[in-house]
Amino acid sequence: MKLVFSLALVMAIFTAGVFAQTAAELAEIWEKEHITNILPSNTRHKDLIKYLDDLRTLGIKVSDVGRSYQNREIYQLEFGSGPLKVFMWSQMHGDEPTATPALIDMFTVLQKNRDKEWVKQIEKTITLRAVPMLNPDGADLFIRRNIQGIDINRDALDLKTPEARILKSLRDTWEPEIGFNLHNQNALTAAGRTNKQAAISFLVVYGDAEKTETEGHIRNKRLVAAMTQALQNFIPGHIGRYGDEWTPTAFGDSFSAWGTPTILIETGGLHREDEMYLVKLNFIAFMTALKALADGSEKNFSPANYDLIPRNAGGQLMNVIIRNATIIDPLKPNGPTVADLGINFERRRDQLSTPAFIRRIGELTSIHGLEEFDASGFYVVGRFDPIKTGSRAELLFFRRDRTIDWAATETPQPEPDAIFSTGRWFKGEGVVPKK
Numbered sequence: 042m043k044l045v046f047s048l049a050l051v052m053a054i055f056t057a058g059v060f061a062q063t064a065a066e067l068a069e070i071w072e073k074e075h076i077t078n079i080l081p082s083n084t085r086h087k088d089l090i091k092y093l094d095d096l097r098t099l100g101i102k103v104s105d106v107g108r109s110y111q112n113r114e115i116y117q118l119e120f121g122s123g124p125l126k127v128f129m130w131s132q133m134h135g136d137e138p139t140a141t142p143a144l145i146d147m148f149t150v151l152q153k154n155r156d157k158e159w160v161k162q163i164e165k166t167i168t169l170r171a172v173p174m175l176n177p178d179g180a181d182l183f184i185r186r187n188i189q190g191i192d193i194n195r196d197a198l199d200l201k202t203p204e205a206r207i208l209k210s211l212r213d214t215w216e217p218e219i220g221f222n223l224h225n226q227n228a229l230t231a232a233g234r235t236n237k238q239a240a241i242s243f244l245v246v247y248g249d250a251e252k253t254e255t256e257g258h259i260r261n262k263r264l265v266a267a268m269t270q271a272l273q274n275f276i277p278g279h280i281g282r283y284g285d286e287w288t289p290t291a292f293g294d295s296f297s298a299w300g301t302p303t304i305l306i307e308t309g310g311l312h313r314e315d316e317m318y319l320v321k322l323n324f325i326a327f328m329t330a331l332k333a334l335a336d337g338s339e340k341n342f343s344p345a346n347y348d349l350i351p352r353n354a355g356g357q358l359m360n361v362i363i364r365n366a367t368i369i370d371p372l373k374p375n376g377p378t379v380a381d382l383g384i385n386f387e388r389r390r391d392q393l394s395t396p397a398f399i400r401r402i403g404e405l406t407s408i409h410g411l412e413e414f415d416a417s418g419f420y421v422v423g424r425f426d427p428i429k430t431g432s433r434a435e436l437l438f439f440r441r442d443r444t445i446d447w448a449a450t451e452t453p454q455p456e457p458d459a460i461f462s463t464g465r466w467f468k469g470e471g472v473v474p475k476k
């Protein structure tokens with residue numbers, strides 16, 4: 042038994058080695074050959090159309106498969122002619138854009154490398170179809186829902202949106218064997234009970250409330266194990282497992298129920314890395330899955346490794362924590378309080394200033410800030426309004442060795458030593474030390 046197992050393993054490693062592209066090689070290919078050059082959050086439907094023109098020029102089949110509610114074109118790309126049907130779609134939530142450029146780059150790299158053995162293998166094993174930017178109206182406004190105000194990902198059964206009807210009909214007329222449902226999650230999601238952001242989370246989506254496990258689900262677990270192993274080279278500890286509560290109106294759950302076992306990929310955030318880094322990680326994940334399917338190496342991965350991925354956890358991370366601030370309310374000068382201020386940013390397009398809000402005030406020792414500052418030497422005053430939970434994080438910092446009469450009404454007002462505004466140091470960066 043042991044010998045057989047070892048032989049099988051040696052054979053498997055050998056087979057995988059023939060076509061295997063390491064994660065590092067995939068990253069290098071992306072660096073050299075990716076064509077997307079606009080940050081995902083700034084990519085509009087018109088930008089997508091330009092990318093698709095480039096793909097058509099390269100020889101990729103691009104079909105117009107319908108119109109959004111506001112009459113924007115929705116497209117499907119196709120590569121390969123193999124028997125295994127793989128279907129991917131991105132950005133059904135308009136403000137969840139990372140996978141859209143990753144899909145474009147994936148088709149580009151596949152098409153440009155058709156002379157390579159590993160791409161030939163994909164081409165003859167798989168037919169790949171993908172819909173980038175299913176919700177172009179939402180993408181142009183950078184909103185979650187479609188322009189009717191309906192969450193397309195809760196419209197799988199009602200089909201009140203044209204976008205949902207297109208998605209369902211693409212599945213029903215082709216009946217793919219694997220689905221990839223591509224989203225973005227809250228950037229403050231943690232990978233397990235840790236301080237690490239879940240930069241990417243996966244879910245093997247079941248097709249019923251009982252979580253009945255089919256062959257397709259077990260294969261998908263192996264695929265996630267393969268993708269996770271590849272990504273661990275870049276983001277160790279930053280991979281999570283998305284919650285698996287049954288949502289029959291959601292498309293992932295419905296695809297799985299209709300016979301297309303689906304993998305949900307949710308891109309989160311990674312502090313100090315830009316959006317294009319996350320595009321690269323998506324690209325590596327997709328290509329790893331395709332290659333593992335094409336060369337059969339997915340069979341070498343254990344579905345049990347999927348179950349070991351730490352679960353997504355919320356509430357442990359905040360964007361900024363200002364520790365030990367002596368909070369002054371000029372209207373109540375007798376009662377300064379010392380507390381930690383927890384600040385979170387709202388999801389926005391990259392170039393807009395970040396709305397930052399005070400979400401927690403108190404002793405936040407169990408919470409980790411992606412950035413932390415030690416304000417123990419400072420008075421902190423609200424720039425426009427008194428500091429309270431829910432107000433904008435517009436903060437003035439005054440050194441505590443200064444003598445300031447907070448009740449005084451005369452001008453000029455005392456000049457602050459540092460100002461925190463729209464999520465950054467507007468004045469006096471470095472004055473309040475980092476923790």
Ligand SMILES: [Zn+2]
Pocket residue numbers: 134137224225
């Ligand atoms: Zn989403």
